[in-house]
Amino acid sequence: MKNHYFLLAILFIQSFGMFSQVGINNPNPIATLDVIGDVLLKDKLYLENPGGDLNVTSSKLLVVKDNETKLVKYDIGTSSYGPLNYIKFLFRDVSEYGLRDGYNTKISAEKYTLAVHGYYLLIHDDQTTNVSFRSTADNSDMYMEGHQFYAYVENGEWWIKGFVQNSRSHRFGPMNTDIYMDVTIYRNDFITKKWNDPIDVDMEKATTKTVATPEGF
Structure with a gap:
């Protein structure tokens, strides 16, 4: 016993x-x-809401869109989007005046944020990088060329423009180009947080100025 x-x-x-x-x-x-290994979960998994505390002690994070306690499986292989989406746009045989009227990507500005991160141009006819720009003015000293490659919102969708201000693309004369643009698309409320109100800074004709830190940073 x-x-x-x-x-x-x-x-x-x-x-x-x-x-x-x-x-x-x-x-x-x-x-x-x-x-260590795989876990089969048959019931509920409850998540802790970290609130505004950013003192994360681990490199492993679980990103959720809201404060609900439901966990949804995310499969990037079958999803129509990722947290970060990289796309290379190629605009072939663009006029020597560039992509001035804009290209509609049809991407929703409500769901996504789009940014142009880089670009380069080739002469369309011979695919060389020997691209120069000449002023469209009779007196070329009147204008300084300014590269304008950016994304903007129109009617709730993202558009892209790419041109050189007051200039035309040249080689032996005005020539069309192929424009390559590197674009990153962010899923709103997934990995980005949007502030709808712009940060308005009155420089008061000064070249430098100290402004307040954006809210939340």
């Missing part, structure tokens, strides 16, 4: 230890539940 009591005591102590720290496939657990 003593042996039976001794065995039950050992089992009770071991069970109490496993209750405080549980390891699956891990002999040295470091948390309440430390799992």
